[in-house]
Amino acid sequence: MKKFSFKDAIEDIINEINLAKLKAESIHKSSNIRSSGDEVEDLIRSKVSLFLPERYLVKQGQIIDDEGNVSNQFDIIIFDRLSTPKFFESRNGTVYYPIESVLAIGEIKKTLTPKHTKEFAKSIYHFKHVMKRKLKENTFHGLSAIKADIRDVLNFDINQKYKNPLYSFVFAIDGILDKTQIGEPIDIFTNDIIILNNGCRFHGAIIDGKFKPLVSDDADKIENILNYKGIPSENLSVFLDVLIRHLNRCKVEPFSISNYISKDILVYNKEKVEAKDISGFRTLDEIKKIIP
Known part of the structure; x- marks a missing residue:
């Protein structure tokens, strides 16, 4: 029986992406600029989604918070489908999802240029500092297991500060890694960059001689x-590994829609409220005792 080759599967995906880029460039020359970008983005989203656990969805769109703030458009939004209601989806697949469930955001570029990371930084800044974002603390962070919530002890690493940290990335097909910016302030520049045909860049820390990716x-x-310059199959594999590891260490709290409902709706008008005493009403078991 023929064995499955993960490397062959990855290389097939890379070939599809590169062919889609060539096709998009041809469409772009015919002046159908929007279509040329959509096809590449759709393909990359679908391929990234293939490797993620079932509970996570990969979409494009905007993010909202409970104060009505809306993010910039993101080419990739990765969120926990089990804890997320879908507020609205337009015909082109653009979705609006609550900020509480978003665990990763990404930009897709056919060819990465230095200006792209600057532009993405503006979107990250708006998401982190303008929108109402709620980071859930890991009670096990920096503490002994005795003082922490036992659920956090079982589910999280002692060095993980929050349960729902954000991972941001740029996924480009072509470009030169050495020409991409390492910008300031560091916390609003994209965490990681993958240039499929050139290499990857990861932010992190060197601990005990090993590199640990961080957001x-x-x-x-x-x-x-860490700049990693491998062949395309290595670049994609390393990126997917980092992304999956990030998602697997996160946990989204159960969603409550009440925060998104206008406070006026939740204010009861006393004149419209009528209370009735039903303490004298019998249960089915009580009725059965009387009527055999």
Whole structure:
């Protein structure tokens, strides 16, 4: 029986993505600029989604908070489908999801240029500092197991500060890694970059001689970056591994829609409220005792 080759599967995906880029460039020349971008983005979203656990969905769109603030458009939004209601989905697949459930955001570029990371930083800043974002603390962080919530002890690492840290990334097909910016302030620049045909960049820390990927929510300051220049199949595999590890260490709290409902709706008008005493009403078991 023929064995399944993960490397062959990855290389097939890479070939599809590169062919889609060539096709998009041809469409772009015919002046159908929007269609040229949509096809590449749709393909990359679908391929990333293939490797994620079933509970996570990969979409494009905007994010909302309970004060009505709306994020910029993101090419990739990854969220926990089990804890997320879908507020609205337009015909082109753009979705609006509550900020509480979002665990990763990404941009897709056919060819990455230095300006792209600057533009993405503006979107990250708006998401982190303008929108009402609620980070859930891991009670086990930096404490002994005795003082922490037992659920956090069982589910999280002692070095993980929050249960729902944000992972941000740029997924580009082509570009030159050495020409991409490492910008300030570091906490609003994208965490990681994958240039499929050139290499990857990861932010993190070197602990005990090993590189540990980090997101800005994990640390007050990220002190190291790792540039990895592999062949396309290696670049994609390493990126997917980092993304999956991030999602698997996160937990989204059960969603409550009450925060999104206008406070006026939740204020009861006493004149419209009528209370009735039903304490004298019998249960089915009580009625059965009287009527055989």
